[in-house]
Amino acid sequence: MVNISSASGTMYIDRTFYDRNKKLIDDWVKFYQTPQNHDWYGISYIEIEKLTEDELWLRFYGDGRWSWENTLERVFASGDFESQFNLYKTELTKRLYEDKQSILMEYKDYEPGCEILVEREATLNVEKYKGKYYTEVIVDTDIDIKYNDYNRVATGVEEGYRLDNEKECKSLLEYLKDFYYKNKDMVSENDYRAFKKDVLTYIKDVNELKGGICLFRLEDPGMFLDDLENSLKIV
Structure with a gap:
């Protein structure tokens, strides 16, 4: 195909x-x-x-x-x-x-x-x-262009958020707060602040993301939380 x-x-x-x-x-x-x-x-x-x-x-x-x-x-x-x-x-x-x-x-x-x-x-x-x-x-x-979420959002080919864009970062934090309380039963962190810290670290440090995240990743809570948890494991 x-x-x-x-x-x-x-x-x-x-x-x-x-x-x-x-x-x-x-x-x-x-x-x-x-x-x-x-x-x-x-x-x-x-x-x-x-x-x-x-x-x-x-x-x-x-x-x-x-x-x-x-x-x-x-x-x-x-x-x-x-x-x-x-x-x-x-x-x-x-x-x-x-x-x-x-x-x-x-x-x-x-x-x-x-x-x-x-x-x-x-x-x-x-x-x-x-x-x-x-x-x-x-x-x-x-x-x-280096293929990562930051550049996909920056070039406009995907919707999403970049950490170094003040407006987008503010929108991301609002999205994460809503995400946390809607999916609290699935989230491993005990409070929103810990969850937010882990997500921001994940977005910043993972090569596939490089400081940005495409919206489609967040729209599948189960897959997103699995990816987040795997990224935080100490190998």
């Missing part, structure tokens, strides 16, 4: 190219704003973020086949490379190729099964081989 990554970011299209192809690009964007219209492995949603003097900024979300990097060659493609029929995509791909127009893409990609968390900046060029269009991807900036 193929793992699916979640990508999000911004595409930058030259303003002159956009002005010449405004209706086509607008239709291409609107196509992805209809829920049932999205690529199976590819773009799932696009919206216009900003129109500047030089560029059109497009905010996008996508689903990667294992990773977004593995899927980019299909973003602008034709024939065997295309995951579903999209008339606007086909015509836009052709015009990008004819005008030798590059698109700059900045994105984050997240796939928890393979522990992928990256930020990349890439240049997309449409190329043609044996009559078929495909996307050539030139990676300009490649940052592999």
Whole structure:
């Protein structure tokens, strides 16, 4: 079974190219704003973020086949490379190729099964081989973000709390107090202050967390308390 990554970011299209192809690009964007219209492995949603003097900024979300990097060659493609029929995509791909127009893409990609968390900046060029269009991807900036809960929360791919963020830490303490009294029968500590101290130590010291904790860990009390207890055992 193929793992699916979640990508999000911004595409930058030259303003002159956009002005010449405004209706086509607008239709291409609107196509992805209809829920049932999205690529199976590819773009799932696009919206216009900003129109500047030089560029059109497009905010996008996508689903990667294992990773977004593995899927980019299909973003602008034709024939065997295309995951579903999209008339606007086909015509836009052709015009990008004819005008030798590059698109700059900045994105984050997240796939928890393979522990992928990256930020990349890439240049997309449409190329043609044996009559078929495909996307050539030139990676300009490649940052592999250390995979832990702190960074997952910091990059926004998961909801959660970071100890060095005052607002989030305050919210975490409120959550822990509520958690303690709701699950008191399961908690090994005799009072809330001892429980809070152990949890904060756990979040701070465990490499998998590194000063942050994803909300989903706290939403399963039994599993969270088992992980907490195991982390505090002296080996």
